[in-house]
Amino acid sequence: MLRRILKIFWWLLLLGILTIYIYLGLASFTSQQVIAAVIQLEEAPGEIVYRSQQKLNDNLGNYWQVVLFKRIDSNSKKTSSINLRLVGFPGSQELRHPLPLKITTDTGKVLTAPDIFIDEAPAPTIGQYEFKDVLTQLPTQELLIGIPVGKQQLINISIPEYVVQEWQEIALKS
Structure with missing residues (x-):
């Protein structure tokens, strides 16, 4: 039994x-994919960081961590930097430094963001780009980011509208 x-x-x-x-x-x-909230961190005394972090795939099917972050000196309320960091997961192609990032809007307007890692990146699949001037010019529609992997070669990542809206929210933080 x-x-x-x-x-x-x-x-x-x-x-x-x-x-x-x-x-x-x-x-x-x-x-559907969950919309992540903008995260606020105190990285150091007097330094606030606002961050949006997503995991997106490129046109080759490889995944990338896409992080937009803004540093603000909380004493002077001045923005010290707004950067976009791209981190390739295993299997991603190596980035070409110091080539700029290519951003294409839904209307076909092309913007570029300069590479911060001019000499050497911490790893071959990591790129970080100055986004301070670019962010103010972005519409709230979907974007296409072209990551340089060769002289004329780009890997494309489609940035959904909700991610661009998070980035716009970060731009407004002070």
Whole structure:
């Protein structure tokens, strides 16, 4: 009798686990990406950092961490920098330094952001670009970012509208 009860218990447990896996699998196909909030950090005494961080894939299918951050001196209320950092996950191509980042708006307007890592980046798949002048010129629609990987080669990352809106929110922070 005990053996039969244990057998039924294990079958019910297996059925429950299988149901959860199926449910989670189907939910991932139907759920929309969650909009992340802008994060505020105190990096050092008197220095506030506002940050938007997303994981997006490029046109080759590789994932990148896309982080826009703004540093503000809380005493003087002056913005010291606004940068866009791109970090390639394993398998991503190496970035070409010091080539600028190419930003294309939905209207076809092309903007460039200078590379901050002029001499050497911390890793071959990391790039950081000065975004202070670019951010004020961006519309709130979807963007296409071209990351330089060769003299004439670019990897493209599509930046969704909600991410651009987060970036605009960071631009307004003081």
